Amino acid sequence: MSQALDDREIAPGAGPALKRLIAAQLAAFPEHEGFLRRRFAAGADDFCESLATTIETIAGEDLARLCEDYRWLAGAVLEEELFFRREGRYRLSSFAEAEALVYADPAYMTRYMNGLLLSQLWWSNHTAVLAWFRDRYLPGNGTQARHLEIGPGHGLFLLLAEQDGRTESCVGWDISPASLALVEKTFAALRRPAPSLLLSNLFEAQLGRFDSIAFSEVLEHLEAPAEALARVHDLLAPGGRAFINAPVNSPAPDHITLFETPEAIVDLVLAAGLEIEDVLLAPAAGASLDRARKLKLAISTVVIARRPL
Numbered sequence: 001m002s003q004a005l006d007d008r009e010i011a012p013g014a015g016p017a018l019k020r021l022i023a024a025q026l027a028a029f030p031e032h033e034g035f036l037r038r039r040f041a042a043g044a045d046d047f048c049e050s051l052a053t054t055i056e057t058i059a060g061e062d063l064a065r066l067c068e069d070y071r072w073l074a075g076a077v078l079e080e081e082l083f084f085r086r087e088g089r090y091r092l093s094s095f096a097e098a099e100a101l102v103y104a105d106p107a108y109m110t111r112y113m114n115g116l117l118l119s120q121l122w123w124s125n126h127t128a129v130l131a132w133f134r135d136r137y138l139p140g141n142g143t144q145a146r147h148l149e150i151g152p153g154h155g156l157f158l159l160l161a162e163q164d165g166r167t168e169s170c171v172g173w174d175i176s177p178a179s180l181a182l183v184e185k186t187f188a189a190l191r192r193p194a195p196s197l198l199l200s201n202l203f204e205a206q207l208g209r210f211d212s213i214a215f216s217e218v219l220e221h222l223e224a225p226a227e228a229l230a231r232v233h234d235l236l237a238p239g240g241r242a243f244i245n246a247p248v249n250s251p252a253p254d255h256i257t258l259f260e261t262p263e264a265i266v267d268l269v270l271a272a273g274l275e276i277e278d279v280l281l282a283p284a285a286g287a288s289l290d291r292a293r294k295l296k297l298a299i300s301t302v303v304i305a306r307r308p309l
């Protein structure tokens with residue numbers, strides 16, 4: 001390993017799994033070194049190491065390909081970012097376009113979700129959201145929670161929910177067959193009992209009753225986010241909780257609804273008749289909240305909401 005790839009310098013405090021993952025990522029994407037150095041400038045914590053171990057286990061022998069897929073995703077997002085800066089809007093505006101380009105194309109979707117899996121570690125806002133899901137959201141669930149994730153994608157959030165001792169049952173709905181295949185792969189790699197999966201648009205799935213719903217990075221993919229939140233409300237049992245995560249000013253190949261402020265998302269959640277338990281704002285790339293607001297940088301906005309009794 002060259003001095004430039006010395007991961008101890010890139011991520012002070014990194015454990016063995018994170019070191020291996022950084023080395024694999026830089027082998028596929030050497031130009032990302034500066035980004036990763038900034039990402040881990042403050043050091044790597046235990047959550048990073050446990051996440052790196054999980055991602056390494058999911059990737060198995062495909063790790064090099066997943067790192068290539070992350071490189072592809074970073075390029076695709078950069079193109080959308082340039083469009084957004086020029087035009088002040090997201091490129092796509094209809095769900096039908098996003099479905100044809102992304103969800104219905106298994107090769108595209110698999111590459112996208114593989115890249116997104118690695119972004120959970122490489123993008124500090126994604127890591128912060130995942131850690132908050134495990135350490136702040138899940139402990140607030142009652143025992144024997146019936147948990148649903150709408151749009152599990154790569155499956156990491158659903159996996160954390162299943163691993164939490166309070167979860168009694170785990171269900172995932174997704175419109176993309178490739179996503180559901182990846183969720184199955186994630187659970188099989190970790191040798192966890194398979195969740196119950198349904199291939200369906202969230203607006204068409206049969207109503208059930210859940211104590212806990214994860215709805216992470218899906219709202220910005222929809223033409224009718226208010227209706228989607230009304231559906232989350234209706235799917236929750238009275239007193240049930242939801243983890244709602246959506247980014248502001250965050251262009252991506254399949255994002256169609258632009259939220260310009262975190263408050264726009266919080267207001268939508270309230271308008272759906274849900275109460276707010278807590279809010280996390282995590283700006284991308286380590287920016288301060290002030291700077292992110294001023295420069296219209298992406299901010300992951302997470303609302304823990306509750307259906308009133």
Ligand SMILES: C[S@@+](CC[C@H](N)C(=O)[O-])C[C@H]1O[C@@H](n2cnc3c(N)ncnc32)[C@H](O)[C@@H]1O
Nearest residue numbers: 151152153174175176179201202216217218221
């Ligand atoms: C960006 S991924 C989010 C993955 C994961 N939840 C996360 O936060 O990283 C969005 C997922 O939502 C799914 N999705 C998009 N629109 C949907 C809809 N109308 N109904 C169900 N799933 C949908 C996509 O197929 C994809 O798997």
